[in-house]
Amino acid sequence: MKIMLPEGYEMPASAQPGEPFEAVATLVIGEGGEVELVALDGVELGEDMEEVGEEEEVYADPEITMPFEMA
Numbered sequence: 001m002k003i004m005l006p007e008g009y010e011m012p013a014s015a016q017p018g019e020p021f022e023a024v025a026t027l028v029i030g031e032g033g034e035v036e037l038v039a040l041d042g043v044e045l046g047e048d049m050e051e052v053g054e055e056e057e058v059y060a061d062p063e064i065t066m067p068f069e070m071a
Helices: 047-051
Strands: 025-029 035-040
Touching: none
Parallel strands: none
Antiparallel strands: 025 035
């Protein structure tokens, strides 16, 4: 999954292109078990960020689900 960083988000000084870095994510679990990313390091993503990169999850076997996802 790729996301656009929210306006006001400050990259850690140690972040390098192509290398992982850690950030604290704020998530909300919906009624149907879906998980939504709402903030990164305390900076809210905002309404307009929801449209960026949304893709439907496709599984080889419909019985296989992600954690917290209701079958």
